[in-house]
Amino acid sequence: MKSLLLPPHTMRVETYTPSHAATWDALVATSANGPFLFARSFMDYHQDRFTDHSWLLWQGTKLRAIFAAAVARDTLAPATLVAHPGLTYGGLVTVPGVKYAELVVMLDLLRAAWQAAGFQQLLIKPVPRVFSRQPSESLLFWLHQQGAVLQARELIAVLDLTQPIRIGTWRRGNLRKARRHGVVVQQATGHDYAPYWQLLTANLLTTYGCQPVHTLAEISGLRDRNPGHLELWVAYVGEEMVAGVLVFQDVRQGFAHTQYIAGSPRGKQVGAVDAILAHLIREKSAGFKRLSFGTSTKQDTGLVNAGLLNQKEGFGAATEVLDTYLLPLRVAE
Template sequence: MLLPHTIRVEAYTPSHAAAWDALVATSANGPFLFARPFMDYHQDRFIDQSWLIWQGTKLRAIFVAAVARDTTTPTTLVAHPGLTYGGLVTVAGVKYAELVIMLDLLRSAWCTAGFQQLLVRPVPRVFCRLHSESFPFWLHQQGAVLSNRELISVVDLSQPVRIGTWRRGNLRKARRHGVVVQQASVQEYAAFWQLLTANLLATYNCQPVHTLAEISGLRDQNPGHLELWVAYVGEEMVAGVLVFQDIRQGFAHTQYIAGSPRGKQVGAVDAVLTHLIQEKPASFKRLSFGTSTKQGTGTVNAGLLNQKEGFGATTEVLDTYLLDLGNS
């Protein structure tokens, strides 16, 4: 049985970057988005408040968290305000009793640092090589409340995927119009970003979360983890899907999906997504289509969810917990 004094917690500093990245690269549930080359690109907007958990000289876990620089609630630790999720990442084989010691020490450190609440979205099942519910159970035991629940659409690539009738109709349409799907070159990102921006402005009156410069930097600093797949009719780019992927954790995730007006008419988006479903199983176990709920409300976007289910996706949950650090 591990004794509490054999484990210690320490606030993250840039001097820990190499040890941090080594743990993420070998962890049970740490996707590449937690590596410092990805996390640090938006450090101008967030104050890193992450933690390391050591057992002697061995790094056993990290806690991914930050506080937004423009926050109105500086005493709330968020895991993570710049990412879809965050929180506890461990090496494989951590037992529940050990995890409780780690989290109890973290809680004490958070309180000492002046935090009064923890707002956390644990890493969802789809993004984990080895998924565990130990952390959510600890949160429940500590009196945390479930403050929000969203739906994630996931395709199990290890099983035969059945494409729905409507989607198959769009694929036939794409073939009739000569839609060609291919992996994009670096030079094609700019054309896709123009297409994506126009699509978001017309549909939702908003801009992409990332700028072209940011996404290009993330691609270059995280080699192999970002791929762009595009569809053409002749010389015209009519659709594209930007994928975040982590071969070790076993997932690919559609970060951005867009089609031009012509692309939507000829079923080009469906052609790209079907190509991904057929192309990825050799290397990945799961394909995430992201959430189908309006952020922060839990309201289901029925049309979007139906589209994803047409590709054989089933639903998993992305939960957010709020823990009052003054209560135990």
């Protein structure tokens, strides 16, 4: 489908270079669907692992959209453009008010640029609704129209903070347990990050046999370069740290998101994680519309982690989907 109202020649595509960083960030900061993770202060922290292949879409002198994508330096599929291999999601971010006809022009121009750059397919996980100030599924419709194939579908648990919260019986029991054991929840200071990362690493190794995606140095750097967007909340029993939850948040886009959740063996016994999550619900209800508890599907199988999802649903969360699509980049006939 080609442009309905907007002549294609009025818009142009440009490859991103570091000289565009300020312009790129300005669009993200005022966009309809660009969380702070698209800011270059966040995206570029792992630029040694990826070759950036992002794009800008201009109409005259006005930047109308950006497309975040890259290719891993150690990839076995260099002809696959990924949006984005270093982020949970990627792809198209637009200014508010973009209509479908304009979006089609953007995507047609982008596809031609991808083909010219030698890419044979696009692997894309679009920005989910929960992280968008003005959610739109126009991109999903375009992908379907172009023959994109659904590669993966994950469940993400989302709590609507604008509605009354109904906490389930089991979670309420854990909260009473936390109170009985004197669990204290507080926002972390810089000194809390190292012991929490030790707790988190031990928990992941014991439970899943893996390590955190981010190192302590990386997460500390991201916190410092993106002030106000990363918070760590921890639970103590006396002097012992027993649980923690790392929060990524974006006031403009309207969400807070729990990225890392972990409890020590004692923390699990006393309901410390539930105490933090309940505190976050109260804390974030004042300034945010949505609280994301993250995905509840296993990366290796795509199956639901029933226990994890049950915990999130116990706080009143509902499920949404996070999709990944593969689009062949055929030469236009």
